[in-house]
Structures are given as structure tokens and as C-alpha cells.
Amino acid sequence: MNVEEGALFGRPPVVVAPGAVLVPGWLGPDAQRELLEACRGWATGPAGLRRPRMPDGTPLHMRSVCLGWHWAPYRYSRTADDVDGAPVKPLPDWLAEWARTGVGDAARLDARVCRRWQQYAPDAAIINFYDDDDRLGMHQDREEDNAAPVVSLSLGDRCVFRFGHPGGRGRPWQDVVLHSGDLFVFGGPSRLAFHGVVRTIPGTAPPELGIRRGRVSVTLRETGLTDRATRHVGTARN
Numbered sequence: 001m002n003v004e005e006g007a008l009f010g011r012p013p014v015v016v017a018p019g020a021v022l023v024p025g026w027l028g029p030d031a032q033r034e035l036l037e038a039c040r041g042w043a044t045g046p047a048g049l050r051r052p053r054m055p056d057g058t059p060l061h062m063r064s065v066c067l068g069w070h071w072a073p074y075r076y077s078r079t080a081d082d083v084d085g086a087p088v089k090p091l092p093d094w095l096a097e098w099a100r101t102g103v104g105d106a107a108r109l110d111a112r113v114c115r116r117w118q119q120y121a122p123d124a125a126i127i128n129f130y131d132d133d134d135r136l137g138m139h140q141d142r143e144e145d146n147a148a149p150v151v152s153l154s155l156g157d158r159c160v161f162r163f164g165h166p167g168g169r170g171r172p173w174q175d176v177v178l179h180s181g182d183l184f185v186f187g188g189p190s191r192l193a194f195h196g197v198v199r200t201i202p203g204t205a206p207p208e209l210g211i212r213r214g215r216v217s218v219t220l221r222e223t224g225l226t227d228r229a230t231r232h233v234g235t236a237r238n
């Protein structure tokens with residue numbers, strides 16, 4: 001975890017919007033490999049990788065697997081009901097710890113990210129796998145009953161990530177290129193900002209990562225949910 005490393009390679013941290021921070025090169029090569037290896041394991045069944053579908057059956061343009069809580073448009077559950085009904089895999093403590101450290105690093109760059117990052121305790125992760133032509137439409141992350149920030153880690157090919165504002169899908173927005181190893185955290189006034197993945201940039205993964213193609217993202221959140229209360233709200237992501 002390195003706030004300085006990105007800067008050494010000419011990409012300093014950026015406050016993309018109030019409470020939204022990009023830390024380039026936050027994961028070094030070994031940590032990226034470790035996380036990618038873990039993602040490959042999580043992708044296998046039970047409760048493994050699948051292409052999520054909108055409530056009307058329209059498939060999304062990527063595949064995903066969940067940890068802690070299973071997310072499918074637009075609700076969280078403890079079982080992967082749109083996969084095989086198996087219990088969702090646990091979110092490992094080490095990954096929650098990485099996310100907490102990431103929120104702390106981001107909060108030092110912009111205090112609006114999170115006021116009490118030491119208490120950040122994500123209980124859900126979504127791992128997205130993007131092929132060359134995949135994307136994710138502009139959406140809000142709003143199935144959480146909680147204002148804690150969202151933490152995203154990128155692996156593999158770069159992508160064009162569009163970050164807007166909470167008021168709607170339209171402009172203004174900023175397009176930022178997320179590289180393998182980058183940390184992006186959005187909280188505070190940007191917690192409900194619309195965002196999406198416009199496109200991946202094939203062939204841009206670091207060769208030493210050992211990924212043949214595509215982009216993987218790991219997105220962590222505090223759901224604020226208990227097993228008795230799940231939520232059904234949301235906006236289109238297709």
C-alpha cells in the first residue's frame with residue numbers, strides 16, 4: 001500500500017470530486033498478484049462468477065462474484081440466488097483491513113472521504129470481471145443502508161472510469177483512467193455520486209501480473225444491513 005509509489009511514476013493522487021480520491025499505484029506488484037489470485041479462487045463455485053441481470057432480464061456487460069453479501073440488481077442477500085442458491089463466500093479479514101487502510105490513506109488526502117476511517121468495517125465486496133468489450137453504465141451505489149465510503153481496487157487492464165455527481169446521470173463528470181493497483185475511494189458528499197466504467201483499454205495490464213486479458217475490480221462497502229433487514233432500491237446499471 002503505497003501513496004508515494006504512484007507519484008514516483010508521475011501519477012500523483014487526485015481529489016476527483018469532494019470526498020472522492022484516486023490513489024495511483026496503491027497496490028504494489030506483489031499485492032496485485034495476491035489479490036488477483038484470490039479473485040480467481042472466489043470466481044469458482046459454489047456461489048461463483050455469473051453475469052448479473054437487471055430485473056427485466058437484461059444482462060449486464062460484465063461478470064461478477066460477491067463476498068459477504070451477494071448483490072444482484074437491486075438487493076443484497078446471504079445466498080447467491082441468481083447463481084446456484086449457495087451461501088455467499090465470506091469476506092476475509094485481510095481484505096477488509098486493506099480497505100480500511102485505503103480509506104485512511106484517502107481520508108488523509110481529503111478529510112471529506114470519511115470522518116472515522118479507523119472504524120471502517122466493510123461487510124460486502126463485489127468483484128467484477130470485464131472482458132475487452134465490457135462496461136458498466138452510470139449508476140449509484142445505493143443499496144447500502146449506510147453512509148460509509150466505497151473502496152475500489154483495480155487489477156489488469158486499465159479502464160476509463162466516469163465519476164459524476166449525486167444529482168443525476170448527466171454532466172458534469174470526470175473521466176479518470178484507472179490502472180492496475182489503483183485505489184479509488186468515494187465517500188462523504190460523493191458517496192451517492194453516479195459513476196460507471198465507460199470502457200476498458202485492452203492490452204494495458206502490467207505483464208508481470210500474469211493476467212491474459214481483461215480488467216478485474218474489487219469494490220468494498222459497508223452494507224449497514226443485518227440478516228433480518230435487506231433493502232430493495234436502486235438505479236439502472238446496464
Ligand SMILES: O=C(O)CCC(=O)C(=O)O
Nearest residue numbers: 126128141152197217219
Ligand atoms: O468496476 C468498477 O471499477 C466499478 C464497479 C462499480 O461501480 C460497482 O460494482 O458498483
Ligand SMILES: [Fe+2]
Nearest residue numbers: 139140141195
Ligand atoms: Fe458502483
